[in-house]
Amino acid sequence: xxxxxxxxxxxxxxxxxxxxxxxxxxxxxxxxxxxxxxxxxxxxxxxxxxxxxxxxxxxxxxxxxxxxxxxxxxxxxxxxxxxxxxxxxxxxxxxxxxxxxxxxxxxxxxxxxxxxxxxxxxxxxxxxxxxxxxxxxxxxxxxxxxxxxxxxxxxxxxxxxxxxxxxxxxxxxxxxxxxxxxxxxxxxxxxxxxxxxxxxxxxxxxxxxxxxxxxxxxxxxxxxxxxxxxxxxxxxxxxxxxxxxxxxxxxxxxxxxxxxxxxxxxxxxxxxxxxxxxxxxxxxxxxxxxxxxxxxxxxxxx
Ligand SMILES: [Zn+2]
Numbered sequence: 599x600x601x602x603x604x605x606x607x608x609x610x611x612x613x614x615x616x617x618x619x620x621x622x623x624x625x626x627x628x629x630x631x632x633x634x635x636x637x638x639x640x641x642x643x644x645x646x647x648x649x650x651x652x653x654x655x656x657x658x659x660x661x662x663x664x665x666x667x668x669x670x671x672x673x674x675x676x677x678x679x680x681x682x683x684x685x686x687x688x689x690x691x692x693x694x695x696x697x698x699x700x701x702x703x704x705x706x707x708x709x710x711x712x713x714x715x716x717x718x719x720x721x722x723x724x725x726x727x728x729x730x731x732x733x734x735x736x737x738x739x740x741x742x743x744x745x746x747x748x749x750x751x752x753x754x755x756x757x758x759x760x761x762x763x764x765x766x767x768x769x770x771x772x773x774x775x776x777x778x779x780x781x782x783x784x785x786x787x788x789x790x791x792x793x794x795x796x797x798x799x800x801x802x803x804x805x806x807x808x809x810x811x812x813x814x815x816x817x818x819x820x821x822x823x824x825x826x827x828x829x830x831x832x833x834x835x836x837x838x839x840x841x842x843x844x845x846x847x848x849x850x851x852x853x854x855x856x857x858x859x860x861x862x863x864x865x866x867x868x869x870x871x872x873x874x875x876x877x878x879x880x881x882x883x884x885x886x887x888x889x890x891x892x893x894x895x896x897x898x899x900x
Contacts, residue, residue, distance in 0.1 A: 601647055601656040601697065602893035605630065605663045606706030612643060613890050614650045618898045619717065622887055624650060636683040644696045659693055659701040660897030662709040662889035665736075669751040672703035678769055700900040704745075708754050709892030710848065710884075711738025712745050717891045718883035719846045727842045728882070729756050730849035731829065731858075735777040739840055757781070759835055761828050779828035782851045785821060792817040808854040826858055830865025837866065837874040848882025855881075 600615040613625045626646040630639060647656075666675045672690020677683055694701040704712075711728035720726040724743040730736050735757030739746040746753045757777035758770050765774025766784075778784050782804040789799055789807040794817060798806040810818035833845055852858055859879060867875050884891055 599651060599654050599656045600894050600897040601651065601659045601699070602890045602897055603643060603647075603659070603661045603693075604706060604709075604889040604893060605643075605661065606889055607886070610639065610643060611890060612646045612650060613894075614656075615894045615897075618894055622890060625887075625890070626650060632680050632682045634682075636687060640692060640696075644693070647697055656697060656699045656897070658897035658900030659697055659699050660709070660893035660895065660900065661689060661693065661701065661703045662706040662893045663689060663703050665705040665707075666752055667703060667705060669702070669704045669708075669747060672701060674703075702896040702900040704892075704896055705736070705738070705751075705754070706889050707736030708738040708745055708747075709896065710736075710882075710888035711740060711754065711846075711892065712895050713884055713888035713891030713893075714846050714848065714882050715740045715743075715745075716895055718888060719880050720844055723844045725840070725842045726844045726846060727756070727833075727836045727840055728846045728848065729829075729832070729836075730882075731781060731847065731851040732849035733781060733783050735781045735832075735849075739836075739842075741840060756832065756836060759832055761831050776828055776832040780825040780832070780851075782849075785825050785851065788821045788824065789818060792821055794818060794821075804851050805853065808857050812857065822857065823861065826861035827865055829858070830862040831869070833862055833879065834866055834870045834874075837870050837877055841874070842877065845877060845879045846882050847879065848885070848888060852881055 602613045604611045610628045610630050611625050628642050674687040674689050676685045690701040690703045714720045726740045728738050737756035738754040758775045760774050761776050762774030766778045768775040768778045785804040785807050786799050807818050811822045
């Protein structure tokens with residue numbers, strides 16, 4: 599029995615797989631509620647895991663966690679988006695002690711890439727680039743069938759490639775990163791500045807901007823054109839660096855469908871080097887469960 603967890607959002611999820619490759623069945627969801635700190639959540643995760651396992655001991659545990667983190671040691675570093683959690687949190691060790699099984703921890707976007715590679719839109723494709731466009735932009739690189747980690751385990755920070763050196767400041771300390779130009783948060787912020795109605799933006803996020811653009815609002819069209827152009831440029835850079843057979847785009851913002859994929863493909867067709875222009879750019883297949891599937895893969899290797 600493999601235990602998979604995804605701690606990468608407002609809700610944490612825990613799932614069990616009898617064997618790798620089977621479809622996801624029972625999933626338990628728990629609110630992350632970062633304001634209460636980390637340890638109450640840890641105990642809830644352990645209780646939910648035990649309830650799912652029904653007395654069985656898992657052979658391995660895999661965890662998709664927010665970065666930055668050290669995947670070799672399974673330690674979460676200082677998390678800019680979760681300042682209430684302790685710094686240098688030994689998550690793998692804490693879970694292994696409580697669940698009695700070897701535990702592997704990796705970045706949530708990296709594990710979503712691995713999930714799509716093994717069981718989703720990239721099944722059977724050994725060279726692929728995955729981007730998730732939601733409140734932020736993350737991703738993962740699969741090269742030769744392996745997840746690329748780099749020396750610190752930080753590889754795949756595709757959202758922090760610089761697209762516009764004099765652009766708006768980014769949470770990472772840089773400027774003009776892809777994330778501050780094309781994430782859902784960035785699209786909403788730019789739409790607000792352009793004067794789109796704040797109540798709809800607050801309720802529906804980037805989807806409201808895509809809807810307004812489709813209805814002919816020129817302000818929304820300009821915001822979407824800017825964001826999709828930035829995303830297209832990001833994809834061009836990744837094509838040139840990694841030469842993947844496939845680019846997979848996931849995350850809530852990609853629900854916009856052709857309104858996002860069309861302009862991204864157009865930028866690639868016009869700005870990528872000739873050998874890269876035909877690379878397929880496809881929607882992710884596993885939705886927000888990709889991270890759990892990827893966590894199951896590392897649980898099997900734990
Ligand atoms: Zn950045």
